[in-house]
Amino acid sequence: MIQQLAQQNPPEYMASGDQEKELRAHYQALTLSSSLGMAVYSSYSNGDLLDVLRDTASRMGRAPTQGEIFFLYRTYLKARFGTWPAALRAVGMRRLPAPDLIMPDWEQVLLEEPEICKFLEDVTDRRCRLGYPPRKRDVPYSKLLCERFHSWENVVAAADAFQKWQEERRNSVNK
Known part of the structure; x- marks a missing residue:
């Protein structure tokens, strides 16, 4: 049934967003907020x-x-895999950052490049608000970050690593 709905409502039909809102309202019973939707x-x-x-x-x-x-598939994919990029990675369409990415000494970066740290914190904040990593074009200072970390995927990985480093640092101070 969902496959038929998706075929009847291709992405180009949904382009304005109004059609998707209409379909969401009409098929509310198939979203994750209902028991039928959860069963499906x-x-x-x-x-x-x-x-x-x-x-x-x-x-x-x-x-x-x-x-x-199609919005129902998109909802189900993100619920199952956590984020859109995680779903793409699960199917092999999006790679994780290069394994040879060497994270810097965050203490040194914090002292020498505080603006980079603020930008990474903002990338993390955007990721938390959106539920997935922000796109390069949505971050005004992405070019600067890409120059520093060589790719947008590396920027996202660096933001995650910086956040973890900050948490570990806070935890060690609180002990």
């Missing part, structure tokens, strides 16, 4: 949900954006 969501295996991404990517020739996936 639970009926999908990880593989079933990832096949939606694979099929769409196959048709498009690239990894789909969230707006290119």
